Amino acid sequence: MSKRLDDTVDRYTRYLNPGLARLMTFAGFGLEARAEGVYVYDDDGNAYLDCLGGYGVFALGHRHPKVVEAAKRALDQIPLSSKVFFNEPQGLLAEKLAELTPGNLQFSFFVSSGTEAVEAALKFARHYRGRPVFVAAHNGYHGKTFGSVSVTGREKYRTPFEPLLPTAKFVPFGDVDALAEAADEQTAAIILEPIQGEGGIRLAPPGYLTAAKEIAQKVGALLILDEVQTGLGRTGRNFAAEYDGVTPDLMTLAKALGGGVCPIGALIGTEEVWQAVLGENPLLHTSTFGGNQLACSCALAALEVLVQEDLATRAEERGKQLLAGLRQVQAQHSDLLAEVRGVGLMVGVEFSMDEVAELCIAHMLKRGVIAAYTLNNPRVIRFEPPLIISEEEVDRAINVFGEAVAETQELLGALQLGGNA
Ligand SMILES: Cc1ncc(COP(=O)(O)O)c(C=O)c1O
Numbered sequence: 001m002s003k004r005l006d007d008t009v010d011r012y013t014r015y016l017n018p019g020l021a022r023l024m025t026f027a028g029f030g031l032e033a034r035a036e037g038v039y040v041y042d043d044d045g046n047a048y049l050d051c052l053g054g055y056g057v058f059a060l061g062h063r064h065p066k067v068v069e070a071a072k073r074a075l076d077q078i079p080l081s082s083k084v085f086f087n088e089p090q091g092l093l094a095e096k097l098a099e100l101t102p103g104n105l106q107f108s109f110f111v112s113s114g115t116e117a118v119e120a121a122l123k124f125a126r127h128y129r130g131r132p133v134f135v136a137a138h139n140g141y142h143g144k145t146f147g148s149v150s151v152t153g154r155e156k157y158r159t160p161f162e163p164l165l166p167t168a169k170f171v172p173f174g175d176v177d178a179l180a181e182a183a184d185e186q187t188a189a190i191i192l193e194p195i196q197g198e199g200g201i202r203l204a205p206p207g208y209l210t211a212a213k214e215i216a217q218k219v220g221a222l223l224i225l226d227e228v229q230t231g232l233g234r235t236g237r238n239f240a241a242e243y244d245g246v247t248p249d250l251m252t253l254a255k256a257l258g259g260g261v262c263p264i265g266a267l268i269g270t271e272e273v274w275q276a277v278l279g280e281n282p283l284l285h286t287s288t289f290g291g292n293q294l295a296c297s298c299a300l301a302a303l304e305v306l307v308q309e310d311l312a313t314r315a316e317e318r319g320k321q322l323l324a325g326l327r328q329v330q331a332q333h334s335d336l337l338a339e340v341r342g343v344g345l346m347v348g349v350e351f352s353m354d355e356v357a358e359l360c361i362a363h364m365l366k367r368g369v370i371a372a373y374t375l376n377n378p379r380v381i382r383f384e385p386p387l388i389i390s391e392e393e394v395d396r397a398i399n400v401f402g403e404a405v406a407e408t409q410e411l412l413g414a415l416q417l418g419g420n421a
Contacts, residue, residue, distance in 0.1 A: 035062035059256035067259030070301035089296035103247025110291035114254035115143025141198035194240035200377030201348025236316030236344030259302030325398030363404035
């Protein structure tokens with residue numbers, strides 16, 4: 001262990017989060033020193049193929065030159081807004097999002113993270129409808145601030161902070177009948193991820209989002225689609241809602257929106273909702289940092305790259321390759337690997353037992369590939385590499401995963417033998 005790493009682990013232990021320090025040390029993570037494209041380098045100069053992509057942040061890879069250039073320009077001019085003058089990049093970004101997002105989504109409210117975008121969505125929906133209840137999905141993930149965690153479908157993250165919003169109802173993800181039964185004239189909004197990311201890369205049956213929109217309309221509620229993780233090319237479409245051809249009333253974005261360089265989140269909605277919520281009092285919901293020039297300039301450059309480099313199509317093609325390769329590994333280890341699923345470059349591998357995914361992740365890291373499990377479902381290793389990943393790099397990720405699974409299986413076999421002796 002280098003002295004810098006040693007000192008940093010010590011500072012994590014004494015000043016940040018001792019449990020996390022232990023966990024990261026156990027998994028074998030070192031000190032990140034720099035990053036470029038699809039690679040992260042530690043301070044010993046070792047290169048790691050990034051198959052986690054910062055939970056979906058690095059769609060464009062690390063430090064895409066066009067985004068870095070946009071950031072440098074903003075730094076040299078005006079990175080943070082005075083908040084009283086008009087801010088050109090914020091206007092340009094809102095216009096670009098109106099162009100790219102489906103249907104009549106037109107107005108944007110900018111924040112600095114995914115959970116803030118969700119908070120804004122919940123407040124806008126409540127105000128617009130004047131109703132208290134949110135219907136959300138079991139295993140869904142929308143962030144960890146009070147409102148977002150109130151609609152997050154995993155008790156482990158909710159219980160320690162109760163009482164939360166008492167008006168959240170949960171239904172099984174993908175079940176149209178349950179949704180229809182739960183939504184009524186008290187419902188302000190139905191909030192869903194098009195694909196559950198932290199829930200373990202769970203896909204809903206085709207038509208689910210269309211049905212959700214119809215159910216929302218029938219009871220006069222809004223449909224909020226949380227595309228914080230699925231948005232901006234990740235699933236092989238610019239927005240995962242496009243698979244069902246659905247336009248939500250409100251959409252949340254974050255993660256990849258800052259081009260992997262600057263944090264930014266957004267709530268995007270219709271003119272009708274904006275008029276109702278901000279028409280009378282334009283300062284009813286605000287954010288000091290939201291919409292700053294640095295973040296908006298990075299996001300504008302990121303959206304330009306998304307379109308120019310057709311990242312959605314690249315995600316679709318590389319995603320098919322990744323799924324096929326991982327399924328071959330699954331076929332060889334079907335006792336250990338329960339399922340491989342996903343769409344585009346949002347792919348999950350579910351293990352058939354607990355506490356094995358961690359071992360496999362550590363074995364992958366030793367071989368120079370970064371992966372992680374999903375927050376709501378630790379049995380699932382997720383693959384969310386940058387969308388610029390090459391065919392050869394996808395092959396390497398598959399091979400390394402295969403080797404790591406084989407090593408994990410050997411270890412489990414040895415433990416079992418030891419246990420029987
Ligand atoms: C679908 C979804 N919504 C919201 C969030 C919260 O985003 P953040 O961690 O930026 O607050 C996440 C984070 O993983 C997410 O996946």
